[in-house]
Amino acid sequence: MENNIILKMEHIFKTFPGVVALDDVHFELRREEVHVLLGENGAGKSTLVKILSGTYQKTSGQMTIFGQEIDIHNPKQAQELGIGIIYQEFNLIPKLSVGENIFLGREQTNHFGVIDQKKILTGAQKILSDLGVDVNARHLVKDLGVAQQQIVEVAKALSLDAKILIMDEPTSALTDREITELFTTIRSLKNKGVAIIYISHRLEELFEIGDRVTVLRDGKYLGTQNICDISKPELIRMMVNRELKAQFPKQKSTIGEEILRVEHLNRSEVLKDINFSVHRGEILGIAGLLGSGRTELARAIFGIDKINSGRIIIKGKRHKIRSPRNAINLGIGFLTEDRKTQGLIMQLSLKNNISLPSVERFSSFGIINNGAEDQAAKRYVKELRIKTPDLNQKVMFLSGGNQQKVVLSKWLCSKADIFIFDEPTRGIDVASRVEIYQLMNRLTAEGVAIIMISSELSEILGMCNRILVMRQGEIISEFLAEETTQEKILQSALGVSAVA
């Protein structure tokens, strides 16, 4: 048994200015296991794996890899040791092709030392098709959606032939179908002797794919368990130190007047004759596969992409929305799916990010009232339990889930009354999710309308009143949440059989 242990981390400490991220943590990894790291947002999961991948240096502690005590100083060394990692935040180069990204730093060359594009493309395409996904290795990364980028990250890590593969929230942007494919891949890797460290906030996944689980809370080690010996409520209690009530605390809200109506909206090939409306107090879900046009629809309404034809009617009046500024002034808030490239200004502080869309409200004559801005930020830090040393912390130093909470706060702070949330709970832990759902309930009770785009059908079914299903740029069907099931939505999204 002992010699099955390929990695051992003992008494690991890691401090950042003002933060103790890891406080005497232990971790051990066996051959051929999927070891899950679990913990709330900011518990220290990403920090722990970044120490393994050479991105961060531990403050103190011991690491033993393949029986050898070792310190990892940089990512290159980690790679040579056979450690591959998929980071929580993407590290792809937008202007390079998918194939070039997959083999970045390990370019295949021909006899003359010239990069062999063909070899790269065929190699990359093979990895992608082994993953069972429909991504072209020739396409540029910047033209891909978040989920496809996630898949490229996975493919990149797989191409490393790692003995230890770390996956930091690989599924947060994937739909069920891609998750299934990913799990198939993980199982076959496991059979080939690869050990996997798996981080996810989706508890159902852990039971499906994990062998053992290590739980962290506030940077402290709480223990390691066999997954088959532990139940979901027990895990949650361990993680958040309290009981959690309903996973989807949907409350009945009174549906009011119509607040937004979209008529015959078209945008070249991506959106075809879209018609729908939302009412005050309503949560409208939009389901669909990757590339079905969900995000494109949101972008068109928010004035980012031009529309070819169609009408947008807000609070009974027709408006031409030319820019995000326009949309914000009309009371629309759009939480984008990719927090790193579209949601946050990484070098700005938490409070400056939160106030960005509404900074005019905190100013007179162009001068910002710091007190008012602080107060607003403080309120959201408390309400969403954002883990940060202070309001001036740059968001680049926050954990992934906490960054997501900042994006959410920023739009809540904008006081919009029509929210478009694109994957709002991406990377957010189980307990905070429930709080965010409760917050949505409060918003709808105040007469706000929410359009929620999500790849998680359970979330859509659990929180929405009505659900639209999109496929290839069209709205294919509409369901009332209480009258439908995941299967019906999925069939409709896939276009398998017409069960409307």
Next chain:
Amino acid sequence: MRKDFLHHYGRQFGTLIGLVFLVIILWILTPHFMTISNLLNVVQQTSINAIIAVGLTFVIITAGIDLSVGSILAFSGVVLASVLNAGMPVPIAMLTGLGVGLLCGIVNGLLISYGRLPPFISTLGLMSVARGAALLYTHGRPISGFTNSFRYLATGEILHIPMPVIIMVIVYLFAHFVLTRTIFGRYTYAIGGNEEAATLSGVNVKFYKTMVYGLCGLLSGLAAIILTARLNSAQPIAGFMYELDAIAATVIGGTSLMGGEGRVTGTLIGALIMGVIRNGLNLLGVSSFVQQTVIGSVIIIAVLIDMTLKRQRI
């Protein structure tokens, strides 16, 4: 509080230590350096570069660059001088000088935001256009000889402090306030940090970018006024290579060329470092050829140190 101070001004603090270090070395090497008259002289000579560098700090925070500041200075200077020589009152002439600078800056801004030109190309083009315009306007000859009331802007003193220094201090106080306390400043950082996210947060990126380049041009116009008053002459070849000194001051002061970060306090220290080195080398009798080389090396070393320190912080 102390921790917070270091947290925010840590980088500036490092540059300041560099400046103090330089001053001490020069004090030891040459006795004349540490005299009040020489120090005032350094600050006064620094003021023009320092004022231009404020504009560049704004531009570089938006992740842009402006290579045309030196040429804009020359063009503003000659236009201003011709207006003065036509017998117009000094305030009108000054407004004209500022106006020409502002206009050139706005042209840069429009080309960059609405014409989608890379800042490097647009301002490189304007660098040549404005220089050419200055030469054409004057047929290549300087315009000289102004009234004392105009020259007072460079030669005057209040409480023994030279006017250029006073103007510089006002510009810095104002710029610091704008960057840290106003919507304009906030958006400047946001645009440089992540243009797409800024747009999606409702920032009118094109408008504010244009304004930032406008401000940079305006400050070049202001520098033109001081330089013209000091030399009692406006030269079409004035301000040659000034962009380099201003960029250097900004970058030594800790503003990242990647955008999203920077402070004018750092830029001021950076400009003083450049000024002190120039002055020190002059006092030491180092030839101007060697000076060029030394200054270039200082820029490279300063940025190297900065990058190494930044990397170590994690």
